[in-house]
Amino acid sequence: MFYRKNLPAWERIARLVAAAAMGVCAARFWGTPVGYLWAVLAVPMALTSMIGFCPMCALAGRRIRAKSELQAQGPE
Template identity: 40%
Template sequence: MFATNVTAIERLLRVLLGGGLAAYGVVSLDNIIVAAVGACLALTGLIGFCPACALAGRRLKPKS
């Protein structure tokens, strides 16, 4: 559907950090915004497409 604009290492970091933020937000019960940001970060890592990167014009070079 969308072209991937996030590298494999960045995807892994997004999933790990996003999952951690989401878990922290849910456990603390005060930080629903932190949980939402973490969930969005993890989702962009799972999909491999970042809308903010696309708006900035970031494109990955195709593999030769």
């Protein structure tokens, strides 16, 4: 694997729902610049949700802690 997932499951689901909503808006306004814009924005949102990796989040240093890291910390 070339990347480490940096999106939690709840955010992946939220991104997929948002991408579907953007797709509906794109279909509704298809043929106009706004429709094309919604389509262009929906594609990377859907791809990052399915893959589980967001390049912009990686640039910001965001990552998911591994279960072993959480167990090593112990209870807080």
